[in-house]
Amino acid sequence: MGFKMGIVGMPNVGKSTLFNALTRTAAAQAANFPFCTIEPNVGDVAVPDKRLDTLASIAGSKQIIPTRMTFVDIAGLVKGASRGEGLGNQFLANIRETDAIAHVLRCFEDDDVTHVDGRVDPVADAETIETELMLADIESIEKRLQGLTRKVRGGDKDAVQQERLLKAALVALEDGRPARMVDIDPDDAKAWKMLQLLTTKPILYVCNVDEGSAATGNEFSAKVAAMAEAQGAASVVISAAIEEEISQLDAEEAEVFLEDLSLEEPGLDRLIKAGYELLKLETYFTVGPKEARAWTIRNGTLAPQAAGVIHGDFERGFIRAETIAYDDFVTLKGESGAKEAGKMRVEGKAYTVKDGDVLHFLFNA
């Protein structure tokens, strides 16, 4: 399956710079002019997790394979995008396909880097983008409601449900509130998600600050943090320019560089972790002499579906999962130690996998 974050924001705020740092490539053209990016850039990023290294060293695994998350660098949005301004609707479709939004906000002053509105005001920028996303949702809802009328009249149950949910979203949007503010009954959750409304996607605000503010943030990022908190959204402070430099260094050089900047870890690691949290994702591990590997699931996933992330056959033929909690695996120095101490549990189909579980699946081929 794989989870996807869309990198969204005004033109020329540093989205592609961030994408390149994340993917350790120069795949996306990043340059000082608005609408530099047109076609979306897609890249897979390893999710940093120190636990995986610990497990691998205990088990003597030859290979370490982190779990991955996909980032999509999308064209800059401007006021009027929902009516086709700038690059218009075409890239709103790129956002529709993502699970969450990393909204990059310009929080640095630099007279040499153009701001499309000629000023640095991340909170106003955030509102501009949110408004465009809301307008785009309204337009798509109105179209969809029209398309549904015949089916609804015919009594089609799914259509009736969709219509009810679309109308609930429309009420909020026309009132100036994003669709994520609508309370949704758990029974409707799946259908609600299937609507793929832009303003139901969870948001992580990424404050792109100047190099000197990477460790501390600045007045702009403080305003964004306050806004995010009021919305119940998440925010991180990062300097895309620095991250791009770090991503080109080897591990040792990067360590020294981070220390110089009084940063504990690369901003990217914080960003990826924040994205992971935003999507309510968890990690379980498979560990053996050949490889130690991390796998991503949504929290609350049952053992068979967790197995299905590795292979569909594991889910279909699921028998049981031998389970060792991460802490037990580490304290008891591996599988045999955990087994002897009675810390290896045999779990069945109803088991909810926990973050950090070390799992071994048994299944009928």
Ligand SMILES: Nc1ncnc2c1ncn2[C@@H]1O[C@H](COP(=O)(O)OP(=O)(O)OP(=O)(O)O)[C@@H](O)[C@H]1O
């Ligand atoms: N933290 C920062 N400090 C100073 N300059 C920065 C910072 N982050 C990015 N820049 C510069 O801003 C310019 C625009 O960057 P970039 O191309 O990544 O923006 P973008 O959001 O992808 O733009 P577009 O929407 O046009 O594709 C580049 O010249 C880049 O070097």
Ligand SMILES: [Mg+2]
């Ligand atoms: Mg770009």
